Amino acid sequence: MPRRSKVHELPPELKEWLDAELVKRGFGDYVQLAVDLKKRGADISKSALQRYGSPFEQRMAQLKMASEQARALVDAAPDDEDKLGAAVVRMTQEKIFNLLMDLDINAEDVDVNKLFKNAAEIGKASVTQKRFSIEARAAIEAEARRKAFEDASATAAAAAKQQGLSAEGVGALRAAIMGQL
Numbered sequence: 052m053p054r055r056s057k058v059h060e061l062p063p064e065l066k067e068w069l070d071a072e073l074v075k076r077g078f079g080d081y082v083q084l085a086v087d088l089k090k091r092g093a094d095i096s097k098s099a100l101q102r103y104g105s106p107f108e109q110r111m112a113q114l115k116m117a118s119e120q121a122r123a124l125v126d127a128a129p130d131d132e133d134k135l136g137a138a139v140v141r142m143t144q145e146k147i148f149n150l151l152m153d154l155d156i157n158a159e160d161v162d163v164n165k166l167f168k169n170a171a172e173i174g175k176a177s178v179t180q181k182r183f184s185i186e187a188r189a190a191i192e193a194e195a196r197r198k199a200f201e202d203a204s205a206t207a208a209a210a211a212k213q214q215g216l217s218a219e220g221v222g223a224l225r226a227a228i229m230g231q232l
Contacts, residue, residue, distance in 0.1 A: 065092075
């Protein structure tokens with residue numbers, strides 16, 4: 052079995068710094084990165100950094116692409132009923148089940164409660180996301196309605212003034228319109 056990479060043996064705070072630097076430097080400049088790590092007390096070669104950085108860069112690119120595709124999908128097909136979230140939960144549950152079947156795991160060695168707890172957490176996240184979406188949409192609609200009534204009130208008040216309605220009458224008209232909210 053090959054020796055574990057020195058990068059994986061770094062203290063957590065130095066590993067976090069390295070990951071951030073790799074992203075910041077565009078997964079390049081490994082020579083300078085090795086020098087900077089040495090100043091921080093870690094002697095890791097540029098080759099070891101590149102062996103660590105290359106798969107990291109690929110995972111970042113895949114994650115970015117998946118995020119962009121998900122955003123485009125949501126923009127193209129809004130999911131008011133959270134059918135996408137429900138499908139993700141079902142797919143995840145199916146994947147867990149298939150993984151258990153494919154691995155031929157001894158049922159006594161698996162904590163099924165943890166698996167179901169994870170599935171429940173995914174469901175809870177879906178419900179939370181849906182609730183947030185509904186609340187955000189309701190707030191946007193309420194603000195749009197308030198703005199529409201405000202605009203209608205202003206337009207009616209201006210027309211009423213032109214027709215000679217008293218300031219008291221204009222105020223009553225505006226109050227009646229805004230009272231519809």
